Amino acid sequence: MSTLRKILVNKDKHCKSVWFMRQAGRYLPEFRKIRSQNPDFIELCLNSELSSEITLQPIKRFNLDSAIIFSDILMTPYALGQEVKFIKDQGPELSDFNTERFLDKKEKEFSHKLNPVYKAIEKTRKNLDKDKSLIAFIGAPWTLLVYMINIKKNKNEINFNKLNQKDININQILDKLIKFLCIHIQNQVNAGADIIQIFDSWAGLLPENIIKDYCFVPNAKIVEFCKKEKIPNICFPKGIKEKYEDFNRIVNPDGINLDYDIDPLWVKNKLKDVVIQGGLDPKILLKSEKEMLEGATKYIQAFKDIPYIFNLGHGLLPETDPDRVKKLIEFYRNN
Numbered sequence: 001m002s003t004l005r006k007i008l009v010n011k012d013k014h015c016k017s018v019w020f021m022r023q024a025g026r027y028l029p030e031f032r033k034i035r036s037q038n039p040d041f042i043e044l045c046l047n048s049e050l051s052s053e054i055t056l057q058p059i060k061r062f063n064l065d066s067a068i069i070f071s072d073i074l075m076t077p078y079a080l081g082q083e084v085k086f087i088k089d090q091g092p093e094l095s096d097f098n099t100e101r102f103l104d105k106k107e108k109e110f111s112h113k114l115n116p117v118y119k120a121i122e123k124t125r126k127n128l129d130k131d132k133s134l135i136a137f138i139g140a141p142w143t144l145l146v147y148m149i150n151i152k153k154n155k156n157e158i159n160f161n162k163l164n165q166k167d168i169n170i171n172q173i174l175d176k177l178i179k180f181l182c183i184h185i186q187n188q189v190n191a192g193a194d195i196i197q198i199f200d201s202w203a204g205l206l207p208e209n210i211i212k213d214y215c216f217v218p219n220a221k222i223v224e225f226c227k228k229e230k231i232p233n234i235c236f237p238k239g240i241k242e243k244y245e246d247f248n249r250i251v252n253p254d255g256i257n258l259d260y261d262i263d264p265l266w267v268k269n270k271l272k273d274v275v276i277q278g279g280l281d282p283k284i285l286l287k288s289e290k291e292m293l294e295g296a297t298k299y300i301q302a303f304k305d306i307p308y309i310f311n312l313g314h315g316l317l318p319e320t321d322p323d324r325v326k327k328l329i330e331f332y333r334n335n
């Protein structure tokens with residue numbers, strides 16, 4: 001059994017396991033090399049051969065305990081018929097959302113379009129040591145919706161006028177998304193993934209009065225599906241501050257990823273009956289080695305008596321020095 005499953009499933013508090021969000025990405029020269037020859041990001045995610053190779057790059061370099069499949073949360077809107085483009089330094093841009101066309105999408109076509117992702121998972125599983133987990137993931141419905149109907153005004157604000165347009169029935173769209181996300185989860189597990197992480201990266205932009213309907217309830221429905229299918233799951237409701245407590249109570253996932261805003265000591269008191277993952281600010285890897293190791297110590301110490309998976313409070317930054325990543329892994333394993 002992988003160390004990740006020992007912690008997440010068996011709640012083994014003595015076991016150590018480390019992986020990083022965005023461990024396969026731009027901070028690695030071997031990734032940048034492949035990326036420079038593949039300018040279309042979605043095409044690259046649909047290239048099973050290269051996706052699998054990229055997934056294994058950080059495993060080869062650092063011998064991490066788990067691999068996370070190289071793909072993107074926006075592969076779901078892509079498979080639901082929207083065009084997805086990544087504009088350099090601006091982030092993703094999706095073609096106009098058409099409710100009728102979206103609601104009409106069929107399961108078979110959706111799964112067919114994502115077949116290369118499943119092939120990449122199969123291939124990776126064959127080349128990954130038996131004692132390592134292969135993590136697959138989805139974007140949570142709210143975070144996908146933010147991109148799909150293009151409602152983010154700037155880094156920290158939602159265009160609520162657009163969200164409340166009469167021709168967009170949000171609940172109906174969320175329900176359809178949940179259905180397709182569960183299919184995507186099941187397909188990824190059938191292909192060989194053994195853990196699912198659910199990214200709700202924009203949960204922190206939801207105001208008090210709708211966070212339950214748009215974040216807690218959709219995540220809860222997906223976690224319920226995972227539990228029914230015995231799929232170990234980790235939720236990441238980024239930016240929701242003390243509402244992590246409500247989230248944990250209502251959604252009740254196997255594991256919860258901390259963001260870097262939340263105090264690990266608060267977490268230890270407030271989040272019960274859940275495996276904790278991550279928390280360390282990825283920016284700390286850009287600081288001095290001393291600061292990085294002190295930062296890591298805070299998390300290792302806070303969670304030494306409970307099941308804890310070492311990771312970050314968001315993805316590794318492109319400007320991170322790979323040698324720093326190596327140091328951090330060594331430090332964690334030796335402490």
Ligand code: CP3
Nearest residue numbers: 021022023024025035068069070071072073091092199201
């Ligand atoms: O190593 C891994 O973590 C696996 C692969 C992975 C990617 N995206 C690859 C990627 C994962 C798990 C994701 C999740 C993802 N994608 C999230 C949730 C986590 C988070 O970051 O909050 C979100 C919101 C997205 C959507 C997305 N994809 C954005 C906003 C961007 C552009 C900004 C950025 O970070 O570059 C992407 C592109 C993307 N996805 C890259 C990678 C490696 C960079 C592509 C490149 O330009 O080379």
